[in-house]
Amino acid sequence: MAIGVLSLLGFQLVDSAFIARLGTAPLAAQSFTFPLSFLIIGVQVGMGIAIAAQISRSLGAGDTARARRLGSLVLVVGAAVIGVLALLLWVLQAPIFLRLGADASTLELIRDYWAPQLLAAWLGAAIYFGYSLFRAHGNTRLPGSMMVMTSLVNLLLDPLLIFGVGSWEGLGLPGAAWATVVAFATGLVVLGWQVGRTNWLARHGLVEELRASARSFAGIAGPAMISQLMPPLAAMLAIAVVASQGEAQVAAWGLASRLETLSLMVVLAMTMSLPPWLGRCYGAGDWDQVHRLMRLALRVIIVWQLALGLLMALAAPWVALALSGNPEVRDDLALLIRFLLPSYAALGVCMIVVSAGNALGWPLRAMLMSGARLFIFYLPCLALGAWLGGFLGLAAGAAIGNLMAGFAAWCVLRRILASPRRRARVA
Template identity: 80%
Template structure:
């Protein structure tokens, strides 16, 4: 009876920690899907142009998420160990360093855009269309990264409600601005494809204004002792952030390779793949929310040495992820013709998207298992294993199966191969988690 009561209490706490982030993630990713749906109304070429930028956008997100993982892990561990002064110094450092790193990356991606997009398979005549969108999109990505670092501070201190609320607010602002800036209103002509990026710039600017005011009212930052803290924390920070960023950078690299395979099939397939990628992130909203809400919680357990709680948390999180993704995935697969019809702007893209949705969404249950294991590993002191798990998922399971499927059977084979790759990755991650948690005393050896 006591165990049942503890499980119920844990489930309630997990729900309270996760639901604000789940709603926020749904809103944030939902507006990205709405962006693509609006752009699809401009035609296949603008949608394909936006789809070519996805891997590079994921690259920026990968760096910011890797930094955010280290932020949440170190600050939550410091709080768990009662080192509040250190947590404030860490908060200031990560905001400064993270902002500068993302700004440098955005400038590099702007400078090298032509060479990158041509290698991804974009036609030379599409580069002008991509260029008009890529500039404001990089500005939006930088603003979004700074906003994300602020969210990481709130999550590390156990506050998931404000990040979730701000995600909803920025998403609603973007949703309102999208049709105005893309299509125009009355006599005023819209901006077309670049309008979607400028709408995101304005929405994220609003979010940063609100977040900055709220952060100023906390006692989570410090202005003194930063140089000494930088020297002290650089090694453990890089020990978490380095493998985490490498792990997070592998999906964009895999996305680049995947879209180059899809580009070989045709422009409508690229457009459909872009929509499917947006829908994938939306359908994984609960898993993504748990990858944000769980690490600070797990980090506190790590700092306190409470491995029994770690076992219970991971067991519950994996059960929720698998059941939710299976139910949602099967529903999307059954409704694929109608979902594709609602999102696609042309019959060719609609038909191709429907094929992708028949195979991919049910496999996200296994993908969710892998994502949770990788996220937990970074919080619990085995980032190297998490990085290797990410590499195995993408380059041993996912890409070979995707490429082989496309070679054998075109787009349907590509979709089935990607689904099989997700399933194999989920099984491998489950096996890794069972081995590691079977010997909890070994888990702190990688990063001290």
């Protein structure tokens, strides 16, 4: 899963790099679509979390028939929900993008790009639901391999469809979206063939299962979706604080944000692979194993992220030099690396605890914890640090916010798992 996450992040960066060669206007047009793409991703990830939790709990309880019905429902209902959302975003594109600040010429570029991009988003969601099915059954190897495969197909097609080949001039900005469409369509065909070889789906009793499971599914999916939509909102508020420091500081913050995603690769992989294990233990009532899994996960995250963060902090000047040629941006980026990268050990703890909450029967607490991390610890500390100490204070405040969030998440986890019903038995 870590390799798969890295490949997905890589092809998103490659897309932007190729589009940047077309000029500022196409890159700006693509940037206007990011908030709506995050909306689709937030909905699909929230549903995927609920899928993995419900199916893995059924498997843990030994109810394989219900797990099959849930698997079939998820693929059908999930694809239908994302399809309706994509259709609405297509119909309402003009008023939405105009309100976001796009002018007439940018809107024209967006219109050519938005249709294939929405199709790519729908195909990507369908694949993601299939990945969730495999993860719920304990198979993370296939989703990771499929992520790598689709990323490679996209990488090969991007320059051909954007810039053309020979006398064909290519499609320009829409070519990036069509490359993703072909990559995801190829992945969906391979995934469908793999699903067909399993015995994880059912054809009968789906309507009755939908009625019986709708409330519990929504109880997990709703908070999970809100949790997924909060980080983009927090990122917009954070960049507003950073913008008060200057243009070079905004550039350094943007590069640091890309480093954050890559440095949290292992954490992101664990947030996808750990919940199915926990869900099975939850369904079987095996809280001893839950305690062991959480202890192991937290140790791995703290050791890995702390070692990586300290190494990056020591190498900050050289990392900043490799990423930026502007001396002012380079110095600010090195400052951010020194403060933020080691604090991601605490951030990783919070992310793992939030992810575990959806599998262990407390999705609302997980949502509140995610909100507290962003809007009680991180953003206030960042803003207060900027007010007191400029950019240095901003970097220190962001790091302190991460540390406070990680400690709070650890305290909440200990309290929840220490309840009589969830306390590990002493041998």
